[in-house]
Amino acid sequence: MRQPAISDPTLWGLSADAGGTLRLNDVPLTSLAEEFGTPLHVVHEDRLLSFARRLQCTAEHEYTGPVAVHFAMKCNGVPGIVRLVREAGLRIEVMSELELHTAHRVGYAGCDIIVNGPCKSESFIRACLESHVRFIAVDSLAELDVLERLAAEMDLRPEVLLRVNPDIVPRGMNAGSATGSRSGCAFGLDLKGGEVRLALARFHRAPSLLFAGYHLHIGTGIRSPQEYLPAVRTLEMLLREARMLGFAPTTIDIGGGFASRTSREFTSLEMLKYQAFGRLPAPSAPSADPCEFIRFIAHAVHHAFAGERLPEVIFEPGRCVTGPHQFLLLKVHAVKHRPGAGTWAITDGGLGTVTMPTYYEAHDVLPCTGVSRPRSEHITILGPGCFAGDIVYRNLPMPSLAPGDVIALMDTGAYFTALESNFGHPRPAIVSVGRNGKTLLRRRETFDDTVCRDVMAIESHEVMS
Template sequence: MNSQIRENQISQNGHLIIGGVDSVELAHQYGTPLVVYDVEKIRQQIRAFKQIFEEENVDYAISYASKAFSAIAMYQVANEEGAYTDVVSAGELYTALKANFPMKKVSFHGNNKSRKELEMAVENRVGKIIIDNFHEIDLLSEILKEKNSEIDVMLRITPGISAHTHEYDQTGQVDSKFGFDLESGQAEEALQKVLKNSRMHMLGIHAHIGSQIFELNGFQMAAEKLMEIANDWREKYNYTAKIINVGGGFGIKYVQSDHPLKPEEFVKAIVKTIKEKAQEFDFPIPEIDIEPGRSIVGPAGYNLYTVGSRKDVQGLKPYVMVDGGMGDNIRPALYQAKYETVLASDPRAKATETVRIAGKYCESGDILVENQALPSTKPGDILAMLDTGAYGYSMASNYNRNPRSAVVFAENGRASLVIKRETLDNLISLDRFYE
């Protein structure tokens, strides 16, 4: 049986259980492709992060990174667990608003926020805006003056630290589209501009070095660098940072060959480093913020698919086709991301062949799993892909004019439809005849 599945996730009839609910029954009730979240796993990870901070006796904020998966139901769960959230668009902010998520616990990110987005953030009094560039400083300054308003801000910097991860997941190196460069003096120039603006309240410094990171070293280096910057700015500008935000990017286990640390181990290392630097600099220990997304929702998510056709060519690996693909999970095509898949009706069944799991989209690159050991399958079987909770639905598309999947939350044996499946009418709802 797949090592990521525990015995208590198997029902009496041998089916995979998600959140106490039979996955095969979920597929039959809601149709496939289907995204299912085990809500208790989400809660457990947020609580595990909180426990570390509480044990370390520091001020903190666990800010769920919405881009991993944004939905009204997700904001509800995050709020119930006392988490904050960060958003990167008007759409994510609007969703959080509709979920009645406390705006004071929202951070607004983004490297090219529009005037309308910033106006929306100011009007709804979000907790803080993470400023990314000089254009944004000027734009926000104009808006605050027009609206006779004030707001808390932080500066995102690029600390010159490259995470050991996929090229597209690296965000902390000097050559990045994100944040103020440190070495060139951009960050100091930005600080001075913000400090001169009485409508902006400078809370602290933010950095995010990348995503799906397995090593502590990058986070320790980032924490050290941020504290060194904070100390330097205190000496030069008499400014004391109240918050150090080290971002997120804690890696998770997707396949057998992945050996990540527990996400909370990264937090332990970050807190330890910041405490040590604070003592060294005689600097008041700041609030420590993190922005996990993938590590909160990734392992909690499952994609259910129905097997359709099959292609066998002698001497080649067979193709097993499913009714989803790159439209509901673009990551294998975009990042060469790897996943593991099991037969939902019998996860313990002995594998008899290695196949490629291929999607239904009209692209040769629409391969969800390149090498998957499976028992013999037939049309109508349900496959469950593991650890799909992050960046699957949020990056989903209508390519080939396929409707996006439904999303179900499962907890304590109860399933709840939290996002309806798109219909064919939904697909053309914005179309207009040419006149």
């Protein structure tokens, strides 16, 4: 049986020395693990900056009307990462008051911020109004009422996008979870149910609100630009209808969802086979370059509004911006061989702490030493948790592993830090490596950090002291 090929480290901007040790900018990954400990998130700073700038340049070059690229902070809200995204020239999209606070802390002005999300409290909406954010994307009729009342009280007139649920499900995506699915997702105003027209009617009697256009989001991890054509056509139809009703909308926000090139979500069938039988899906070819998504959508909008004034187009990429430019180092602490049963490598990070997305996504795993060795074994990579489900991957083709080995889980820049927990362990450090050397973006949690907000624990310690 032919052994699976070793993934090419250069896909992630890594190199291997003569001995097969992986390096980032000539820094051995094993030395990063020794210096900062494991688990350890490592950011490839130069590639992140370069890619984000390329997205912005592509948007400006391919679309001749007004255009903006807003990074979706929900996928990676680490302030040091957000600061790099801002340095690259991208604006920001936030979904919570915490994210709004973070955006301001790293230097974003209100005019660079779009606010999204299905659960905007009055406190959050008020903070958005006080910040004079660029757009608030309204998710429901009830939210529209609250926004109207608060804007009137504060004597402000915010620009509003209506988030529409278009009932569009990209091919291969689960209709039960696609963000553009009417039956599977609660996001947005129900287009087929008439909520969009009801919302438009309210603007006629809401002088404190300015209707600016539409927002939609059809899914995540989308691998083909052609999947966005129905979304563009829906936005074109909505814009024309609004103009016929006497409005002058100027903006269409296509959302994000562009896949990371070198990782992907499991399909529903793949998930079933993996969870039931431990069968990982076969490796797949990289998805389209995210710049191709921007190019395709820009050309589709040009075609839809040929000879007319072009609307402003907004893109909200997230995982494709940060996902491929961060990886996670884990150290093997024990290896167990059971004849006829399998091989387990127990590491210091797993599903319960730092690898939640591996439950439903396919990511490459590279040994940090001897990277060119054949993947001659099928190893189940475990985390440190004292429960059977603390698994990184089952039956993963790998070279043989031994205690002390360091492995790199690739494409961890989207939703890994966002979903991590300190289940029994402090959360890991985050370090970026760039042309100017190493920068610690987040220090490793101490034991005291993990209980510093627990009042009873602190009081008990003080009494005992």
